[in-house]
Amino acid sequence: MTTQTATLVPSYVQGAWWTPESSEGATPVRDANTGELLAHVSTAGLDLAGVVDYGRTVGQAGLGRLTLHQRALKLRDLAQYLNAHREELYELSYKTGATRIDSMIDVDGGIGVLFTFSSKGRRELPNSDVIVDGAAEPLSKDGSFIGEHIYTRIPGVAAQINAFNFPVWGMLEKFAPAFVAGVPTIVKPATPTGFLTEAVVRLIVDSGLLPEGSLQLISGSARNLLDVMDYRDLLSFTGSASTANRLKTHPNVIEGGVRLTVETDSLNAAILGPDAVPGTPEFEAFVKAVVTEMTVKAGQKCTAIRRTIVPQELVDDVVAAIGERITQRVVVGDPRAEGVTMGALASLEQLRDVRGAVDAMLAAGGELAYGTLDAPQVRTAHGQQAVVPDGAFMTPVVLTWSDVEAEAVHSREAFGPVTSVLGYTDLSEAIRLAAKGAGSLVATVCTNDGDTARALTVGIAGHHGRVHVLNRETARTSTGHGSPVPHLVHGGPGRAGGGEELGGIRAVKHHMQRTAVQGSPNLLTAITGVWHTGAARNTAGAPEFGGQPGVVHPFRKSLAELRIGDAFASPLRRVTREDIEDFAAKTGDTFYAHTDAAAAEANPFFPGVVAHGYLLVSWAAGLFVEPAPGPVLANYGLENLRFITPVPAGDSIRITLTAKKITPRVTDVYGEVCWDAVIQNQDGDIVATYDVLTLVEKENTTYANWPAGA
Template sequence: MHRVASYVKGEWIGPGRAARPVTSAVTGEVIAEVGHDGLDFAGMLAHARTVGGPALRAMSFHDRARMLKALALHLNARKEELYEISYDTGATRRDHAFDIDGGIGTLFVYASKGRRELPDGHVLLDGGIEELGRSGSFKGQHVYVPLRGVAVHINAYNFPVWGMLEKLAPSLLAGVPSVVKPATASAYVTGACVRMMIDSGILPEGALQLVTGSLGPTLELLGPQDVVSFTGSAETARMLRRTPNLLDNAVRFTAEQDSLNASILGPDAAPGTPEFDLFVKEVVREMTVKAGQKCTAIRRIIAPEPHVGAVIEAIRARLAKVVVGDPRAEGVTMGALISAEQKADVLGKAALIGSEAARVFGDPESFTPFGSNTANGAFLPPMLFHCADPDAARTLHETEAFGPVSTVMGYRDLSHAFDIANRGGGSLVASVITHDPEVARAAVEEIGAWHGRLYFNDRDSMAEATGHGAPMPHMTHGGPGRAGGGEELGGIRGVKHFMQRVAVQGSPDLLTRVSNRWVPGAREFEGPTHPFRRRFGELRIGETLHTPARQITLEDIEHFARFTGDTFYAHMDEEAARRNPFFPGRVAHGYLLISFAAGLFVDPDEGPVLANTGLDNLRFMKPVSPGDSIAVTLTVKEKKKRNDDYGEVRWHVRLANQHDETVAEYELLTMVAI
């Protein structure tokens, strides 16, 4: 018996007399008690705002990224414990890979992205500098800063670990504390995972709290700095959105809800092709993983009319090999739905679908699950339907049976296929299995507006493709219309949902201090020695080296042309170069200028600079003719510590001619020893 406690204000509060019993999806026996007799909800939010928030904001993005990695490693070492608990949700070991391993993997991805893509500071820059004045003394920069509130995560039952961690990772990386509210039916799994994270001591106090059972008046206590992130049914989302306090205070609300996802078999993917077999495999996987209880599962199977019969037969043949039963039993490939209530709901929705389509596989009346003690479990067989007239159907395009239920329908041409897909009214994902790039292009143009993600797969990508129903933390997870109109995940985009974008205007010196990144026009100063002789920790933003000038001769240009083989006419033919509207005559190669620039600023001796790792934003602004001179201004623009041994230094490099006119500009990246 799991007595699932809440974790509020640094204390575990066990379930009270009002706790609800939770049954095993496999046996139907009561295995948990979830709920409480009342919590200090106002105190919980205050604890997050006054304790958790300041502690997280005191950490840099990189500190928080390291925290996420530590959490991921801690959970990864204990995932077998979570597997064992999770079997009672009806999940097989294969399902654990989607939920538990997927959640841990999401932590790893955000930890990596935080270190690679975010600054080692507290302000995230958005876009480049905007010039707001003529002289360059007044500029603008958009930045993101963490919200000063709390993120309330309301999660669905089907992914008790991944569903929590996909929201938690970006909110913690943003620097915003979280309150997690899991679905009651699987809260015992979420509770075990949260306890592992709290016991690890990795998280600062107040960064994470857990409410098992009712949220009480929480939504009425939120303000404009808070965020509600919801996953569940459209009906519940509508009810929550209408909370007067959320509307009055413009509380951010993002929802991921019902989705009638479709998969389209391309007209080129005839029986016998690798794409046809791939299509069938994807459909069956999406029908059976988590017993079809996935917000991204394929609900509508759209195939060319001539191939509908072959598609049905191929899917039926694969479904016939699926073994449904106790997920702990050897050989079982599909487990149970989460509860008897959910089983009844799926049967009711399947009956609605059956009013417009014929069932061609899976009879719940004659079905017997595999394993002992499963008679009272929430098991259903995979059920496949065929709709002969998808144009006349209505309920089929509006009803999601959240279980192992999917419907095959035929299309006349691509335009018809796209119309059927869009009739879902907005989905999290649509997949198109095709080897024809033109089909993919047309799909993006015609159905992209109605789907949060488009997944294409064929013989070339099938070995590495992650699957129709596998949202990746790097990419947007969400969708328009029926799917809720929100976004979860999406790389650093997901982090920004918990931050405020603010326009900062001021002088170059002010913007440099705010952004911790040197802005052209800001103060420059010389260091005590050549900057390449100084270690990472010794270099300061704005530190600048001014080099002597070097004259560019015609001999330099011709030697470079012969040496490199770049004999483009603008460098070698005076008359041809003069006819070019961009040049006054023969000019120096751009890469010659860059090479000479390096010769002017590089210190040749062994020192802290370990490697040149690249150039960014290279621009050539003005041609350099024979007889012109160039000098370099090298400025420390930005610093990012990579590990305990070295950090990345971004240098602003300006090449100017004898008239102090900028002829080229770029950013140099080097690794410098700590």
């Protein structure tokens, strides 16, 4: 896969590939390592309003025909498809200055996000288009009027404007949760590396896996995108704080209600604990982490360590150790040349910006402790030209500061292979220095002392979106300071933008509207697909407790036959003192409330000796179970178990079991059924409540001809 020299990088909009009629005024895109002209980028004449409208109409319709599970499954299929094309993407990624490892982080990391959201979406969400948020709230004394919250997808588009440093991961980490939520995505990548994003989108389109309109690509400027968005839409921005501030002041954000989330400049810190002296595993792990963050993607990471905060007496040791590791392990050059471990910055413009930032920091009091701002020497490696004058190459740089309070080190970000080492005298100063970043995406705390870890973490948590705690136990298994994971939120307060991305199902809900709904139990059951207490039942079992003639036990029904509200009401079973004593003896649970009448009567919670809660739950299973083989394949657990009313000897219990939620699995011949279970005594008082979880066949095939009672 290659991008033709000097051609226009196309956009994919309104169901087709599109390029401007002319390349006049287009922006050139060059190989970061060689300066070779790769292509031009332009959106002159692109109908942005039409792009947004296409997402709102065609994209929304296509995604709306799928459930949450079906959309999540398509992400799995897409991830597998892209996995088969990784080598093509790696080859193209080299032109952005990325090494093989950098490309794996970007490409494999993005694909991994698809896998994660596919798995979590199918495991944690209903196979529906509505997500219930929390328990129902009674709003009337008789239970006829209740309320709760639901999530449904926003009715517009999710547009994303991304930075140049992760052209694949940056797109897919925003696309995945939006797609599961059912919201069409419009991608606007950064110009220097957008050709790699275009290649991924082309693969996605060629796969034919996604509904039409669910993904569109704008290759080039989209300055007027916000002009055609409104309250139905969401814009997610990753880039500079100055651009983010302009977006925040747009009338369609301030007055029009466009949802805006931003991730911007972040002067992330790494703090070395006083116990992590040279020779300890923590010191070694810390230095490794700092150098990794300086050199992966040539330091062009929003999560890179910009401020290395260490005990004052260890400043020289840390600088020396960082320098030694860089000298031994880092070779700057074209990543296609053998032996190179750090590639070029994304462009000559980016190189100029980083050098300018370092010059400004030196003028503000920083001192060059390691490295140089001079261009790396032109050289070859194993007959290959590794560094050429037109490449955007820069060697790693370490700064130190005699004045650790200097404003520049806590406000100026050199977005490249640069870090500053700052000394602190005590933990309170370390916390204060970290906080001077005015809000960051991530900080590392490196210590093997629990008290130090707690003091530093609690002290800085309010200023950071993520805290990575590093010690000898996690040195080999940690995903690293600079690696956001799809399971946890990625974002940070203050300077970092105040937004949140990723975070597992939180990210899916970020693309949905939470709405309070109020009504009767029957109507809320119809709206949510989840049975509510007080809603109608179709009850089998004991007539004296609501069982209706001719109704089949719900455990005899496959998912094809089972309906929300199908229920079973059991007869009563009497509890004797002998039952309680026998359970205590056989289980070893001889807690005094079950064995000592005097002690039990002295307890304010019990009327005397009472039955074990787990005895009652066990008996309840015996009361509701249908013993013959059938579509119920397994019981895989209980949830939300609460014991409410004690049951003394002489009382009786019964149970009502109601199909509360049915979740067919898209890829399996069975699904999950959550049953509402309520144990009551002979007076109708509630003894216990819980949910029973079972796996049930979609079709009653395995035991279809099994004789009842066999």
